[in-house]
Amino acid sequence: MWGSRLRLNFYLYARKGGGVVGRKTNYEKELRDDLMEQLDDNGMAGKHYDNLIDDYLELYKLKNNLIEDIRFNGLRISYMTGNGFEATKPNESVERLVKVNAQMLKILGELDLKKPKVVDEDDLL
Secondary structure, eight states: OOHHHHHHHHHHHTTTOOSSOOOOOOHHHHHHHHHHHHHHHTTOOOOHHHHHHHHHHHHHHHHHHHHHHHHHSSSSSEEEESOOOOEEEOHHHHHHHHHHHHHHHHHHTTOOOOOOOOOHHHOOO
């Protein structure tokens, strides 16, 4: 059951113009701008870094879809076996969410954006 719901989400996502060239929400635009600004501050520029940021934003969208699936279906999913009995299995979106989050952290590590820069108050004066 979860697979059909997730496939439906991906279908709707694709139909709405999802993807790197698709429409982005205001938060996604702000997130991309913030990441690009941090890269500029670190002196990192190039298509490779732009591509990593786009990958990060795609993983961000996927993470939100997985969270929505977990909220909708729960941690365990009921399904009918071939014998006609009802059984439950773990929601695979939970495991995938952990992997997506790990990949997002790896991308941030590759971009050297693990922690925000701390601005000293003396520098502001």
